[in-house]
Amino acid sequence: MSSQLTIQQVTTLLKQVIDPELMVNIVDLGLVYDVIIKEEKKAIQIVMTLTSSGCPLGDMIIQDITQVLGEQFKEYSTDVHLVWEPAWDPDMMTEEGKAALDGF
Amino acid sequence: MQHLASQNAPSPWVVVPHFIVGGLVWVLVTLLIITHPDSFTQHYFNPQLLSITHLLVLGWITMVIFGALYQLIPVVMEVKLYSEKLAMVSFASLVVGTLLLAISFWNFWLGISIFIAAFFLLTSVLVFAFNVYKSALKSEKESIEKKFIKTSIVWLVFTVVAGVTLAINLTQAFLSTPHIELLKLHANAGIVGWFIQLIIGISSRLIPMFMVTHNVDKTKLKTAHSLINTGLVLSILSLYLQWQAGVYLTVLMILSGIGFFLFFLRECYKKRIKKQLDIGMKQSVFSFAMLFFALFVVFFLLITTDLLSALTVRFSIALVSTLLIGFVTSLIMGQTYKTLPFIIWLHQYRGRIGKSDIPFPRELYSEKVSNLQLFFFALGFIIFFIGILALHELTITIGGLFLFISSVLYSYNTLKIVLHKAPDYE
Numbered sequence: 001m002s003s004q005l006t007i008q009q010v011t012t013l014l015k016q017v018i019d020p021e022l023m024v025n026i027v028d029l030g031l032v033y034d035v036i037i038k039e040e041k042k043a044i045q046i047v048m049t050l051t052s053s054g055c056p057l058g059d060m061i062i063q064d065i066t067q068v069l070g071e072q073f074k075e076y077s078t079d080v081h082l083v084w085e086p087a088w089d090p091d092m093m094t095e096e097g098k099a100a101l102d103g104f
Numbered sequence: 105m106q107h108l109a110s111q112n113a114p115s116p117w118v119v120v121p122h123f124i125v126g127g128l129v130w131v132l133v134t135l136l137i138i139t140h141p142d143s144f145t146q147h148y149f150n151p152q153l154l155s156i157t158h159l160l161v162l163g164w165i166t167m168v169i170f171g172a173l174y175q176l177i178p179v180v181m182e183v184k185l186y187s188e189k190l191a192m193v194s195f196a197s198l199v200v201g202t203l204l205l206a207i208s209f210w211n212f213w214l215g216i217s218i219f220i221a222a223f224f225l226l227t228s229v230l231v232f233a234f235n236v237y238k239s240a241l242k243s244e245k246e247s248i249e250k251k252f253i254k255t256s257i258v259w260l261v262f263t264v265v266a267g268v269t270l271a272i273n274l275t276q277a278f279l280s281t282p283h284i285e286l287l288k289l290h291a292n293a294g295i296v297g298w299f300i301q302l303i304i305g306i307s308s309r310l311i312p313m314f315m316v317t318h319n320v321d322k323t324k325l326k327t328a329h330s331l332i333n334t335g336l337v338l339s340i341l342s343l344y345l346q347w348q349a350g351v352y353l354t355v356l357m358i359l360s361g362i363g364f365f366l367f368f369l370r371e372c373y374k375k376r377i378k379k380q381l382d383i384g385m386k387q388s389v390f391s392f393a394m395l396f397f398a399l400f401v402v403f404f405l406l407i408t409t410d411l412l413s414a415l416t417v418r419f420s421i422a423l424v425s426t427l428l429i430g431f432v433t434s435l436i437m438g439q440t441y442k443t444l445p446f447i448i449w450l451h452q453y454r455g456r457i458g459k460s461d462i463p464f465p466r467e468l469y470s471e472k473v474s475n476l477q478l479f480f481f482a483l484g485f486i487i488f489f490i491g492i493l494a495l496h497e498l499t500i501t502i503g504g505l506f507l508f509i510s511s512v513l514y515s516y517n518t519l520k521i522v523l524h525k526a527p528d529y530e
Contacts, residue, residue: 020449020464022316022378052313054179056113056446060454090318090377101316101378 005073007035010044013072017064020057024100026065030092033083037076044069046080049088058082112178116451118188120522122171123444125199127515129163130433134511137488137504141497148421149284155209160428161294162202162225166260168436169302170194170232173253175447177239180249180309186238190231197228214275222268229264233257248325252305255333259297266290281344289343291424296358297336299432304328304365307388307435311369314385314442315376324368331361355406359399366396382466383474387438390482394430401426422492429507430485437481437514441466441474444521452526468524469517477513480506 014032015025026032026048034047046065050058062080069078093101136156137144143152174185185191201224208218236257240250267290273279279286308325312318335357342350369392381389401423405416445465453462488503490496 021314021446023464051316054182054309055313056179056450060450063454088318090316093377098377 004039005037005044005076007037010035010037010046010069010073013068014046014065016068017061019051019061022051022101024093024097026061028094028097028100030094030097031061031088041077042075043077043079044073046078047083048080049083049086051088053084112182112184113447113450114174114178114185114188114191116447118185118191119171119175119447120444121195122167122174123440123518124522126164126167126171126436127511127518129159129167129202131508131511131515133160133164134504134508138501138508141491141500141504144421144425144492144500145418145495145497147417148424149287151209151212153421155206157424157428158209159202159206160433161299162198162205165299165428165432165436167198167202168440169299170198172436172439172443173236173302173306175443176306176310177236179313180247180253180306181240181243182245183239183242186235186242190235194228194231194235197224197231201225201228214271218271222264222271226264226268229260233261247309248322248329249305249309252301252308252325252329255329256298256301256305259293259301259336263290263294263298266293281346285343285346289340292339292343293336295424295427296332299427300362301329301332303432303435304332308365308368310439310442311388312372314378315372316378317372317375318377320368320371320375322368324364324371328361328364328368331357331364335361352406355402359402362395362399366392382441383471383478384438384441387434387441387474387478390478391431391433391435391438394426394434394485398423398426398431418493418495422489425489425492430489434478434481434485437477440514440518441469444518445469448521448524452524462526468521470520473513473517477510477517480513481510484508484510 011027011032014035015027017026018024019026019029019031022029029051031050032046032048034045036045036047037043038045046069048065050061062082065080066078069076090098133156136152136159140152140156143150143156146153170191174188174191177183177185201221204217205221205225208214208221236253240254243250266286269279270283270286270290273283273286277283304325308322312320335354338350339354339358341347342354373389401419405419405423445468448468449463449465484503484506486503488500488507491499491501491503
C-alpha cells in the first residue's frame with residue numbers, strides 16, 4: 001500500500017518550476033494559491049495565478065508544473081487551475097523570493 | 105481554458121524575418137553614415153539623407169516594430185493575431201517598397217519608381233493596420249495601452265498617405281503650402297504619432313511587467329494620450345496653415361504629453377521589485393534618457409530659433425537623429441533582448457520541460473557582446489551628434505564607424521538567438 005501524498009511534498013517539488021524571466025520559483029513568487037490533493041481520484045489540483053494576465057510564459061509554466069509533478073507522482077493526474085482573483089501582488093512573495101529577485 | 109499569451113503567440117517565422125531584415129538594414133544605414141557624412145551637413149531635403157532616413161524609419165524601425173507587434177498583440181490585447189498570412193504579405197510589401205523608395209530617393213528619381221514604392225508601402229501599412237484592427241476587435245479588454253496602439257496605427261496610415269501626397273506634390277505641385285513645411289508635417293506625424301505613441305503603448309505594458317511593478321497610477325498615461333493627440337492634430341493644422349503661434353503651442357502640448365509618460369516610467373522604476381536591470385533593460389533606460397535629452401533639444405529650438413525658418417536645419421537633423429537613433433533605435437535593440445530570446449526559446453523548448461536541463465532565454469545570446477554593443481552605440485551616437493551640430497564630416501564618420509560596430513554586434517547576437525537549436529535529448 002502506497003503512502004498518502006502530502007501538500008508539503010507537492011510544494012517542495014513546485015519549487016523546481018522557475019519563472020524564466022524573473023529566475024525565481026513559482027512558490028517563492030507567491031503564484032501558487034492552493035494545492036488540493038484528491039486521494040480518492042488520485043488527482044492533484046494546483047490553484048495559481050501569474051504575475052500579470054498577459055504574461056507570455058503562462059502555458060510554459062503550466063506545462064512545467066504538469067511535467068514535474070507527473071514524473072514524480074506517476075499515479076496522480078495534475079490539473080492546473082489559473083485564477084486572476086485575487087490578483088497577484090508583490091507582497092505575496094516569500095522573503096526568499098524577494099531576496100532572490102533582488103539578486104537578479 | 106484561460107487566455108494565455110503564449111497560447112496565442114504566432115509562429116516564430118512570422119516574427120523572426122522582420123528582426124533579421126531590420127538588423128541588416130540598420131547595418132546598411134550605419135555604413136551609409138560612414139560613407140556619406142556630407143548628407144548630414146547640408147539642408148535635410150537632400151536625396152541621400154531622404155534615402156537614409158527612409159531606410160532607417162521603414163526598413164529598420166517600422167520593420168522590427170511590425171514583427172514585435174505580432175508577438176506583443178497577444179500580450180497587450182490578450183487575443184490571437186487575426187492572420188499570419190496577411191502579416192507575411194505586409195512584410196514582403198514593406199521590404200520591396202522600402203528598398204525601391206530608398207533607391208528612388210538616392211537617385212532622386214521622382215517618376216514611376218517612387219509611385220511603385222508608394223504603392224507597396226501603402227499596401228504593407230494598410231494590410232498591417234487591417235490585421236491589427238481585426239485582432240483588436242476580438243479583444244474584450246479595454247486599456248490605455250491598447251488605445252495608444254490603435255491611435256498610433258491611425259497616425260501611421262496618415263503618415264504614409266501624407267508621404268504619397270508629398271511625392272505627388274513634388275512632381276506636380278498642387279498644394280500652396282511650401283514643400284519643406286509639408287515635410288515637417290509628415291515627419292511629425294510619423295515620429296510622434298506613430299513611433300512615440302506606439303512605444304508608449306507597448307512599453308507601458310512591458311516595462312512594469314519586466315521590472316515587476318504593480319499599482320502604478322495610469323492617469324498619467326491617459327493625460328499623455330489626450331495631450332499628444334490633441335497636440336498632433338493642432339500641429340498638423342498649424343504647419344499646414346503656417347500658423348507659428350499654433351506650432352509653439354502644440355509643441356508644448358506634445359512635450360508635456362511625453363513628459364507625463366516619462367513620469368509614469370519614473371514611478372515604475374521607483375516602485376520596481378526587480379532591483380537589478382539586465383542588459384535589455386539597461387539599454388531601455390539609456391534610450392529613455394535619450395528621449396528626455398531630445399526634449400531639451402526641442403526646448404533649445406523653441407527658445408533660440410524660429411521654428412519655421414531654415415536656421416533650424418542642423419538642430420532639426422540633430423533632433424530627429426536623437427529621436428530615431430538615440431531613442432528609438434537603442435530601445436529596439438534593448439527590447440530585442442527582452443522579446444526575441446523568448447520567442448525562440450518557447451519554440452525550441454516547448455514540450456521539453458523537465459526532460460533535461462534547459463537554458464534560460466537570456467542564455468541564448470552573448471551578454472558580453474550586448475554590453476559591447478551598448479558601449480559602442482552610446483559612444484558612436486554622442487560623437488555622431490556632436491558631428492551634426494558642428495557640421496564636421498570627419499566627426500560624423502567616426503561616430504558612424506562606432507555605430508556600425510554596434511550594429512554588427514547587434515546583428516551577431518540576433519542571428520545567434522534565431523539560429524539557436526535545442527540539443528537532441530533523446
